[in-house]
Amino acid sequence: MENDTIAAIATPIGEGGIGIIRISGDDAIEVASKIFRPRSSAYRSLADVESYRAVYGDIVDDDVTRDEAIAIIMRAPHSYTTEDVCELQCHGGATVMRVVLELALKNGARLAERGEFTKRAFLGGRLDLSEAQAVMDVITAKTERSLDAAHGHLSGRFSSEIKTMRHDILSMIAHLEATIDFPEDDVEDVVMDEAEEKIKNIKNRVDEMIASAHAGRILREGIVTAIIGRPNVGKSSLLNHLLREERAIVTDEPGTTRDSIEEYVNIAGVPLRIVDTAGIRETESRVEEIGVRKAEKYIDDAQLVIAMVDASESLSDEDKKILALLDEKRKDVICLLNKSDKETEISREEISSLMKFDSADDVISFSTKSAMGDSELESAILRRVYGKGANLDTNDGGVMAANEREADILRRASESLQATLLTLTNGMSADFVTIDLRAAWETLGEITGETVGDDVVDEIFSKFCIGK
Numbered sequence: 001m002e003n004d005t006i007a008a009i010a011t012p013i014g015e016g017g018i019g020i021i022r023i024s025g026d027d028a029i030e031v032a033s034k035i036f037r038p039r040s041s042a043y044r045s046l047a048d049v050e051s052y053r054a055v056y057g058d059i060v061d062d063d064v065t066r067d068e069a070i071a072i073i074m075r076a077p078h079s080y081t082t083e084d085v086c087e088l089q090c091h092g093g094a095t096v097m098r099v100v101l102e103l104a105l106k107n108g109a110r111l112a113e114r115g116e117f118t119k120r121a122f123l124g125g126r127l128d129l130s131e132a133q134a135v136m137d138v139i140t141a142k143t144e145r146s147l148d149a150a151h152g153h154l155s156g157r158f159s160s161e162i163k164t165m166r167h168d169i170l171s172m173i174a175h176l177e178a179t180i181d182f183p184e185d186d187v188e189d190v191v192m193d194e195a196e197e198k199i200k201n202i203k204n205r206v207d208e209m210i211a212s213a214h215a216g217r218i219l220r221e222g223i224v225t226a227i228i229g230r231p232n233v234g235k236s237s238l239l240n241h242l243l244r245e246e247r248a249i250v251t252d253e254p255g256t257t258r259d260s261i262e263e264y265v266n267i268a269g270v271p272l273r274i275v276d277t278a279g280i281r282e283t284e285s286r287v288e289e290i291g292v293r294k295a296e297k298y299i300d301d302a303q304l305v306i307a308m309v310d311a312s313e314s315l316s317d318e319d320k321k322i323l324a325l326l327d328e329k330r331k332d333v334i335c336l337l338n339k340s341d342k343e344t345e346i347s348r349e350e351i352s353s354l355m356k357f358d359s360a361d362d363v364i365s366f367s368t369k370s371a372m373g374d375s376e377l378e379s380a381i382l383r384r385v386y387g388k389g390a391n392l393d394t395n396d397g398g399v400m401a402a403n404e405r406e407a408d409i410l411r412r413a414s415e416s417l418q419a420t421l422l423t424l425t426n427g428m429s430a431d432f433v434t435i436d437l438r439a440a441w442e443t444l445g446e447i448t449g450e451t452v453g454d455d456v457v458d459e460i461f462s463k464f465c466i467g468k
Contacts, residue, residue, distance in 0.1 A: 008101070024084070024112075028085055036088060052072070057069060059103065114466050142222060146271060161205070177430070217402075217407075223273065226274075237369075337351065361379065
């Protein structure tokens with residue numbers, strides 16, 4: 001099947017100016033030639049077209065013109081898949097793209113499987129497995145910072161680090177095996193001492209990558225964040241403020257928000273999947289009661305809770321119950337003392353005395369009207385991504401573990417390196433050391449795909465969209 005010529009729609013389904021049908025495989029140009037007729041007399045068919053030349057013409061079904069299009073030929077191995085590729089750029093309507101795709105399938109191509117174009121790029125050696133996975137991360141990036149992290153993987157910065165470590169480990173294995181083969185040279189102690197120092201350095205770098213996995217996952221997936229508080233404390237105003245648009249209805253009447261509103265918000269490059277919930281209070285309204293129950297459910301599901309209180313009023317019993325509930329559930333909480341641009345009745349110390357905060361900076365004097373507290377909220381969120389004291393200007397997202405698969409591989413590699421160090425400490429011979437080192441070398445190879453099985457490769461690419 002991997003030698004078949006495949007085709008798929010490569011642009012989102014819907015109405016747009018351009019829609020692209022991608023065809024790849026040994027017969028890609030032949031298939032495209034059967035359904036595309038160049039307008040220029042310089043070309044009899046697409047077989048005569050040079051690589052990377054755009055040709056204007058018609059999509060035809062026998063002698064019936066179905067659409068105008070531009071065809072671009074990319075010959076192997078200089079294409080995305082490393083195979084012959086033809087991309088047909090037609091009008092971007094769902095019907096016309098379906099018609100063009102069906103013509104390609106009728107004339108010798110088969111429908112591509114999920115991620116099959118990128119899988120062929122991997123099998124052809126154009127991308128390693130980490131770079132291939134980064135393709136979807138680039139497509140789904142929600143902020144510029146998450147795009148930078150994904151592009152760092154796609155450009156090979158992460159893979160380069162892994163390959164360097166594997167090269168160093170393999171070099172150590174070769175030196176250690178040489179001491180086994182030539183014991184009369186009496187250099188084993190020197191080689192073992194040098195190996196121990198290098199292994200410590202590699203393990204430290206692996207552990208740094210593991211520590212970055214938390215930030216990498218957040219940049220990729222976002223933080224599920226719930227805005228919680230009693231009615232009319234400014235939850236919907238906060239959502240509108242963060243979105244810079246009037247997304248939620250805001251009135252002075254308590255209980256306006258009766259259902260949850262979910263949006264993605266960009267905070268200093270960190271994507272927050274933020275949910276504005278109904279105000280939590282006792283109510284006789286059946287509809288509002290459903291909203292309150294849903295809000296309580298969001299507390300359980302949220303990775304971060306932004307608790308809001310009205311600082312212009314004294315702390316109410318409802319406020320205290322909500323804060324106690326969050327403390328009881330041990331949720332990660334940032335508390336905003338909203339309306340702090342007015343005369344305040346609540347102090348940060350009063351809130352801190354009711355809850356166990358990791359940092360005093362997690363209680364913030366805030367105002368959705370004046371933007372007071374914006375920078376403090378931003379800093380509190382960034383601390384949760386990068387840790388305290390992280391230098392965000394020099395943080396290289398390109399060498400972060402991008403997903404749980406990579407993080408798990410790094411953890412297993414670190415365990416093998418730790419076992420190697422223990423073997424050295426116990427004074428065991430070089431052949432035992434090489435066993436643990438080779439395990440670390442093989443484990444790191446799973447990240448780039450050099451030591452991974454076909455079943456893992458198939459599972460990874462099955463999560464891609466069909467046209468990629």
